[in-house]
Amino acid sequence: MSRMLEVRWHGRGGSGAVTSAEVAALAAISEGKYAQSFPSFGPERRGAPVVAFLRISDEFIRIRTNIYEPDIVVVLDPSLLNVVDITVGLKENGKIIINTGKSPAEVKAEFGYKWPVITVDATKIARETIKLPITNTAMLGAFIKVTEAVGKDALIEQLRERFGKRAEGNIMAMTRAYDESVL
Amino acid sequence: MNKRVGLEASHAVAEAVRMADVDLIAAYPITPQTHIPERLAEIVANGELDAAYIPVESEHSAMSACLGSAAVGARTFTTTAGQGLELMHEVVYVASSMRYPIVMVVCNRALSAPLSVWGDHSDVMAVRDVGWIQVFCENNQEAFDLTLWAFRVAEDPRVLFPVMVHIDGFTLSHVTEPLWLPEQEEVDKFLPEFKYPFALDTDKPMTHGAFGIPDIYSEAKKAQEVAFLNSKEIIRQSWREFADVFGRSYAPVESYKADGAKTLLLTMGSFSETAKIVIDEMQAKGESVGLVRLRLWRPFPYEELRQAVKGAETLVVFDRAVSSGMGGPVCSEVKAALFSEAVKPKVAGVVGGLGGRDMSVKDFERVINRGKEIAKSGSGEIIETVGIRG
Numbered sequence: 001m002s003r004m005l006e007v008r009w010h011g012r013g014g015s016g017a018v019t020s021a022e023v024a025a026l027a028a029i030s031e032g033k034y035a036q037s038f039p040s041f042g043p044e045r046r047g048a049p050v051v052a053f054l055r056i057s058d059e060f061i062r063i064r065t066n067i068y069e070p071d072i073v074v075v076l077d078p079s080l081l082n083v084v085d086i087t088v089g090l091k092e093n094g095k096i097i098i099n100t101g102k103s104p105a106e107v108k109a110e111f112g113y114k115w116p117v118i119t120v121d122a123t124k125i126a127r128e129t130i131k132l133p134i135t136n137t138a139m140l141g142a143f144i145k146v147t148e149a150v151g152k153d154a155l156i157e158q159l160r161e162r163f164g165k166r167a168e169g170n171i172m173a174m175t176r177a178y179d180e181s182v183l
Numbered sequence: 184m185n186k187r188v189g190l191e192a193s194h195a196v197a198e199a200v201r202m203a204d205v206d207l208i209a210a211y212p213i214t215p216q217t218h219i220p221e222r223l224a225e226i227v228a229n230g231e232l233d234a235a236y237i238p239v240e241s242e243h244s245a246m247s248a249c250l251g252s253a254a255v256g257a258r259t260f261t262t263t264a265g266q267g268l269e270l271m272h273e274v275v276y277v278a279s280s281m282r283y284p285i286v287m288v289v290c291n292r293a294l295s296a297p298l299s300v301w302g303d304h305s306d307v308m309a310v311r312d313v314g315w316i317q318v319f320c321e322n323n324q325e326a327f328d329l330t331l332w333a334f335r336v337a338e339d340p341r342v343l344f345p346v347m348v349h350i351d352g353f354t355l356s357h358v359t360e361p362l363w364l365p366e367q368e369e370v371d372k373f374l375p376e377f378k379y380p381f382a383l384d385t386d387k388p389m390t391h392g393a394f395g396i397p398d399i400y401s402e403a404k405k406a407q408e409v410a411f412l413n414s415k416e417i418i419r420q421s422w423r424e425f426a427d428v429f430g431r432s433y434a435p436v437e438s439y440k441a442d443g444a445k446t447l448l449l450t451m452g453s454f455s456e457t458a459k460i461v462i463d464e465m466q467a468k469g470e471s472v473g474l475v476r477l478r479l480w481r482p483f484p485y486e487e488l489r490q491a492v493k494g495a496e497t498l499v500v501f502d503r504a505v506s507s508g509m510g511g512p513v514c515s516e517v518k519a520a521l522f523s524e525a526v527k528p529k530v531a532g533v534v535g536g537l538g539g540r541d542m543s544v545k546d547f548e549r550v551i552n553r554g555k556e557i558a559k560s561g562s563g564e565i566i567e568t569v570g571i572r573g
Contacts, residue, residue: 025359037358064354064355065541
């Protein structure tokens with residue numbers, strides 16, 4: 001990876017978008033890369049639309065602004081598609097990764113997206129693995145499948161550190177989403 | 184062996200406090216500083232740090248508790264932001280005048296109203312004159328390094344002043360990125376045990392903070408000012424020693440690609456990193472621009488600043504606060520610092536990044552270009568705010 005990858009995560013307050021960005025950053029850092037993750041700054045409100053940002057690069061990251069032109073957009077909650085324009089600033093060659101039971105073709109037809117869409121039913125996976133409709137760790141699986149920005153092993157290691165006793169379910173969610181993502 | 188880890192800046196600060204083996208922490212949580220006391224409370228509760236943690240009921244109490252702690256010679260830490268710093272304001276003066284070497288990390292935040300939890304330097308400017316040593320950080324490594332360093336310089340028997348370490352609220356406090364953590368032995372080598380020469384002791388009673396009648400108040404203030412100015416040399420020295428132990432160097436004023444540049448931009452804090460990108464981009468287009476950053480805000484680095492801007496035609500000072508009726512506070516201090524110079528750059532002030540307003544690379548290019556125009560027109564007194572709508 002010679003250039004910087006910029007990612008915007010869309011979630012709802014409490015859905016773990018910030019954790020997704022942070023765990024991905026920590027995994028990249030553990031591989032010797034440079035990474036930066038941060039929340040959309042503001043008073044946290046459960047359920048309100050939130051965004052989190054992630055940058056990964058082979059070089060030291062100096063920029064300290066929000067991400068205005070992401071390479072990748074990850075949507076943790078499909079209901080957000082009707083609420084916010086998740087494509088704002090998305091690069092011409094960008095990609096959209098969405099948690100939904102629908103196929104990429106269905107989503108593209110419904111919302112008219114011109115970018116490649118990758119879908120995975122992360123809510124279903126999360127309910128079956130961690131027994132909760134919290135999709136952030138599953139979406140990490142889809143994210144690394146699409147971008148190859150960090151290795152699966154590094155991510156598993158970070159999930160283990162972050163989730164302790166609850167790690168196995170989250171690792172399963174991540175690996176299942178990795179396998180079940182559809183382009 | 185140093186360890187490369189990913190940490191949020193707030194947690195990097197907490198880690199520095201842990202490695203500094205502080206004796207007492209008294210803090211009240213406030214956005215965007217919350218993660219620092221949260222993590223420290225956890226570290227103390229887990230037994231990772233043998234310290235007293237006082238969950239005080241206000242920032243005023245936090246600083247008051249710190250005074251008592253420092254008075255008995257305990258290594259003392261607190262942290263706050265924005266309105267919290269305002270609430271503790273009167274006690275902040277007491278800490279410096281009583282020469283208590285307390286370390287405080289401030290997650291810089293705008294002041295109300297309108298209510299804002301987001302970052303700028305309004306809170307810093309309100310404590311400009313309180314007699315604390317004050318430094319700015321640009322990234323997580325610096326947040327760790329300068330928190331650790333702050334104890335060393337504060338507690339030096341030739342200094343004995345409290346130190347404020349500024350990290351930008353959210354744009355630094357909430358960012359996770361890689362940094363190097365040192366070994367405990369290296370920290371111990373750099374930071375000796377705190378031996379406060381005037382610690383309260385029931386066996387040898389003495390008075391701290393007595394009345395200063397008119398006969399003595401001026402002398403006390405003069406002595407304080409002389410000691411404060413003398414701390415500059417120790418600050419420089421301690422940064423050299425920091426570099427010897429940890430391999431990273433700091434200076435009161437730091438430049439980036441500024442040699443021979445006709446136009447210089449001056450910044451403080453984490454936005455300086457974004458400003459470096461615009462310097463790269465404008466230089467690539469053949470423009471003669473460079474960057475100067477104030478690392479040390481108090482005591483003000485007059486001499487270093489004069490050296491850093493020598494030869495430049497234009498100096499654009501970027502302020503993240505407004506001194507109502509006066510303009511950018513950093514700009515007015517920079518002008519004062521250069522006033523006595525026979526040859527000096529034209530100085531223009533631009534205000535921006537208030538209350539969490541993001542400053543993009545393009546915004547900084549606008550700041551530089553607008554600053555050049557203001558300086559050219561000769562009306563350096565114009566107060567400009569970048570990015571204002573309608």
